Amino acid sequence: MVTYLDAAATTRVDQRVAEVVLHWMTEEFGNAGSRTHEYGAHAKRAVQQARTYLASTVGAKPDEIIFTSGATESNNIALLGLAPHGEQSDRRHIITSAIEHKAVIEPLEHLESRGFEVDFLTPGPSGRVEVKAVQERLRPDTLAVSLMHVNNETGVVQPVAELAHLLSKSPTYLHVDAAQGFAKRQDDLTAPIDMISISGHKVGAPKGIGALVVRRRGWDKIPLQPLMYGGGQERKLRPGTLPVPLIMGLAKATEIFLNEHEQWAKQALLFRERLLTALSSTRHHINGDSEHTVPHILNVSFEDVDAEALIVRLKNLAAVATGSACTSASYTPSHVLTAMGLEADTASNGLRFSWFPGDIDDFDPEQIAQVVRELQPATT
Structure with a gap:
């Protein structure tokens, strides 16, 4: 699933x-x-x-x-x-x-x-x-x-x-x-x-x-x-x-x-920490201020990995997006990441992970990290 x-x-x-x-x-x-x-x-x-x-x-x-x-x-x-x-x-x-x-x-x-x-x-x-x-x-x-x-x-x-x-x-x-x-x-x-x-x-x-x-x-x-x-x-x-x-x-x-916000925030933050731990084995850049953020959205650019290619590889594993659902049909660099002054490769390859507790209870983020590692060329 x-x-x-x-x-x-x-x-x-x-x-x-x-x-x-x-x-x-x-x-x-x-x-x-x-x-x-x-x-x-x-x-x-x-x-x-x-x-x-x-x-x-x-x-x-x-x-x-x-x-x-x-x-x-x-x-x-x-x-x-x-x-x-x-x-x-x-x-x-x-x-x-x-x-x-x-x-x-x-x-x-x-x-x-x-x-x-x-x-x-x-x-x-x-x-x-x-x-x-x-x-x-x-x-x-x-x-x-x-x-x-x-x-x-x-x-x-x-x-x-x-x-x-x-x-x-x-x-x-x-x-x-x-x-x-x-x-x-x-x-x-x-x-x-x-x-x-x-x-x-x-x-x-x-x-x-x-x-x-x-x-x-x-x-x-x-x-x-x-x-x-x-x-x-x-x-x-x-x-x-x-x-x-x-x-x-x-x-x-x-x-x-x-009514359930406290539990929602706790679970969302826990999954964020698990995801970041898994991604620590990859070469990546987190886009945006981690000190002023909601717990359930994470935007990441992976070094030497095309975001669209990664989405294709993940399609039977996880539903993710490159940005706004209103513009995701366009493969142009994110206007948000571009406006933040990020380098072209980073802005064009930002991948947004966003989750809702209940949908991710049994998911192991290490599966995403494994796919990224397979796509990233080895460093010399």
């Missing part, structure tokens, strides 16, 4: 979550927008309970949670939805990093075509953007800073909490793509971050459900404009019938993950 080591791309839906989703699909299947009968009223109450719970996990208010299809949509609503305010107020400067997910980079490239100026900061070999670097780029016309919580390729944690406290005293809004960090580094997300993008399928929920946290600043709302129209659901920012089963699945998955 192939061991699944690509949890940063997606996770298995927890069986307990699947049961909740199925229940709301087949038994209590009402439309939360139907106000004339108990089916709809019950669905509406359930959604409100889920909204209240999810808000509490990041220190937000229930009406500050907008359900979306996932972090990509949330990123687009946050960044493109803020653009009209930037145009009206003549604040067209945005700061981000060159290691963001394409779900942030591409909307910002679109805004560049509309006359916005975007600063793409490079983090250096650590893969961690410094708060000082952001501070140095702030200007009176800076509309927003968009910085990811946890990098999806290296697992490096960015200083979003510190940045949130800094920017809360300024007119510049902070958006954080927390697809990889939600529930895993939850304390960071209770900081006064203006907008947080959440994805369910990274924590055992189904694909197709996520949220955007849109916090008020005192009494002031973030001046977002909708990207779609037709129904007025979700504070008129995201129209469409609410997917009650998926929303309930997201809430259940989050509850399970947070």
Whole structure:
């Protein structure tokens, strides 16, 4: 059986979550927008309970949670939805990093075509953007800073909490793509971050459900404009019938993950240590700051080993990836590793191992090391 080591791309839906989703699909299947009968009223109450719970996990208010299809949509609503305010107020400067997910980079490239100026900061070999670097780029016309919580390729944690406290005293809004960090580094997300993008399928929920946290600043709302129209659901920012089963699945998955987080982190770290011990017999380079990282993602480049060739050799043993699932079909060097200033061979051969306890309990990482040793030419 192939061991699944690509949890940063997606996770298995927890069986307990699947049961909740199925229940709301087949038994209590009402439309939360139907106000004339108990089916709809019950669905509406359930959604409100889920909204209240999810808000509490990041220190937000229930009406500050907008359900979306996932972090990509949330990123687009946050960044493109803020653009009209930037145009009206003549604040067209945005700061981000060159290691963001394409779900942030591409909307910002679109805004560049509309006359916005975007600063793409490079983090250096650590893969961690410094708060000082952001501070140095702030200007009176800076509309927003968009910085990811946890990098999806290296697992490096960015200083979003510190940045949130800094920017809360300024007119510049902070958006954080927390697809990889939600529930895993939850304390960071209770900081006064203006907008947080959440994805369910990274924590055992189904694909197709996520949220955007849109916090008020005192009494002031973030001046977002909708990207779609037709129904007025979700504070008129995201129209469409609410997917009650998926929303309930997201809430259940989050509850399970947070309740079991301590054990999850312990098991994830244990496997990381076992993997690193096994790889110590190979010639390799760990990409990213090991001091500021989540325990379940490791990016490694192996000397004199082509990453694609290694994936082929591992295909009957372990499911791994070269980077983001959104760009893994492309064999170009990782834009993340390239932006970190790594040498071309290292950047083009980064291999991401990411795991979820339960999927790796019986797997011996020495099997990976053995394949690497077979591919690496002997040193003289």
